[in-house]
Amino acid sequence: MKITKLTTFRIPPRWMLLKIETDEGVVGWGEPVIEGRARTVEAAVHELADYLVGQDPSRINDLWQVMYRAGFYRGGPILMSAIAGIDQALWDIKGKVLGVPVYELLGGLVRDKMKTYSWVGGDRPADVIAGMRALCAAGFDTFKLNGTEELGIIDSARKVDQAIERVAGIRAAFGHDVEFGLDFHGRVSAPMAKVLLRELEPYRPLFVEEPVLAEQAEYYPRLAAGTPIPIAAGERMFSRFDFKRVFEQGGLSIVQPDLSHAGGISECLKIAGMAEAYDIALAPHCPLGPVALASCLQIDFVSHNAVLQEQSMGIHYNKSAELLDYVKNREDFKITDGYIKPLPKPGLGVEIDEERVVEASRNAPDWRNPLWRHEDGSVAEW
Ligand SMILES: O=C(O)[C@H](O)[C@@H](O)[C@@H](O)[C@H](O)CO
Numbered sequence: 001m002k003i004t005k006l007t008t009f010r011i012p013p014r015w016m017l018l019k020i021e022t023d024e025g026v027v028g029w030g031e032p033v034i035e036g037r038a039r040t041v042e043a044a045v046h047e048l049a050d051y052l053v054g055q056d057p058s059r060i061n062d063l064w065q066v067m068y069r070a071g072f073y074r075g076g077p078i079l080m081s082a083i084a085g086i087d088q089a090l091w092d093i094k095g096k097v098l099g100v101p102v103y104e105l106l107g108g109l110v111r112d113k114m115k116t117y118s119w120v121g122g123d124r125p126a127d128v129i130a131g132m133r134a135l136c137a138a139g140f141d142t143f144k145l146n147g148t149e150e151l152g153i154i155d156s157a158r159k160v161d162q163a164i165e166r167v168a169g170i171r172a173a174f175g176h177d178v179e180f181g182l183d184f185h186g187r188v189s190a191p192m193a194k195v196l197l198r199e200l201e202p203y204r205p206l207f208v209e210e211p212v213l214a215e216q217a218e219y220y221p222r223l224a225a226g227t228p229i230p231i232a233a234g235e236r237m238f239s240r241f242d243f244k245r246v247f248e249q250g251g252l253s254i255v256q257p258d259l260s261h262a263g264g265i266s267e268c269l270k271i272a273g274m275a276e277a278y279d280i281a282l283a284p285h286c287p288l289g290p291v292a293l294a295s296c297l298q299i300d301f302v303s304h305n306a307v308l309q310e311q312s313m314g315i316h317y318n319k320s321a322e323l324l325d326y327v328k329n330r331e332d333f334k335i336t337d338g339y340i341k342p343l344p345k346p347g348l349g350v351e352i353d354e355e356r357v358v359e360a361s362r363n364a365p366d367w368r369n370p371l372w373r374h375e376d377g378s379v380a381e382w
């Protein structure tokens with residue numbers, strides 16, 4: 001079998017799908033994208049196609065090493081997202097050729113269902129109680145919300161109080177019947193993270209995510225030493241080589257690689273295994289589309305340390321399209337009481353509605369995240 005063609009489809013709300021075709025008619029789908037930089041990743045995918053067309057798609061490991069090493073420069077969000085989507089599609093092809101789900105090729109199931117969580121509250125966290133109530137009615141009991149709005153390097157007690165009052169309100173409304181992670185989204189400096197973590201302790205959030213920016217990861221052990229709240233991070237790290245330093249220095253309790261940013265199934269499986277050796281839980285990051293989620297689930301179902309799966313149904317980014325708008329087998333993604341079962345179909349287990357994808361790609365928006373500024377006009381982390 002030979003790879004014959006790579007086609008990319010930028011689609012609403014902010015995703016990109018990749019179709020890899022072969023000379024024997026088997027097609028694989030991937031989701032290579034960096035939110036807000038879809039066209040850049042698209043260019044990278046088509047540059048990497050030079051190494052792929054004419055090659056045997058079954059040789060995923062060799063093709064991955066070629067894509068990673070052959071161009072001299074390596075790593076980072078753009079190249080590793082391009083590799084991720086291609087890797088996903090190659091595993092999709094392999095599973096379809098052999099007639100089994102990818103998790104069977106990775107040694108089979110370690111669990112019968114996977115716990116998922118839902119976002120509430122939006123960019124500027126609001127109405128989180130109402131959001132949780134609605135999702136509790138749908139069977140969820142685990143959520144994530146942004147911990148703060150924009151925050152200065154040193155900010156006021158009032159801003160800290162706002163963040164704490166929001167969390168206190170959750171506990172007042174639900175007690176400990178719900179769990180929630182707080183995403184600091186890289187908006188918080190190390191000094192303010194220390195203050196917020198201490199003030200949050202009485203409310204026992206499940207984790208605090210990206211307590212500081214990924215480029216400040218050396219603060220993770222220092223922050224962790226000052227609080228029992230588990231520290232989570234990983235969506236802005238892109239390979240084993242990024243994660244190894246973070247695992248080695250300590251401080252991380254939950255690692256959140258993104259299957260569409262960190263080199264795909266091949267790379268994230270290795271990251272999951274490295275994390276297990278450091279007793280770090282796995283909670284793949286996934287605010288994206290159905291192929292990204294299907295890829296996450298393949299890793300979740302073979303990784304002992306997988307504890308939670310992010311999924312984007314109802315997320316505040318999905319304005320112009322929803323998670324399952326482009327799939328035919330919607331029922332396979334059914335979430336019952338917050339849990340999702342292994343996808344039963346061969347490959348990644350997602351059946352893409354290609355007609356819908358082509359249609360939607362005709363005028364896909366160039367999504368950008370908002371540019372935030374502080375009161376004084378300086379750029380704020382979004
Ligand atoms: O935890 C999450 O889902 C992420 O922080 C998410 O909000 C961002 O990755 C966003 O998709 C960037 O455009």
Ligand SMILES: [Mg+2]
Nearest residue numbers: 183185209235
């Ligand atoms: Mg996050």
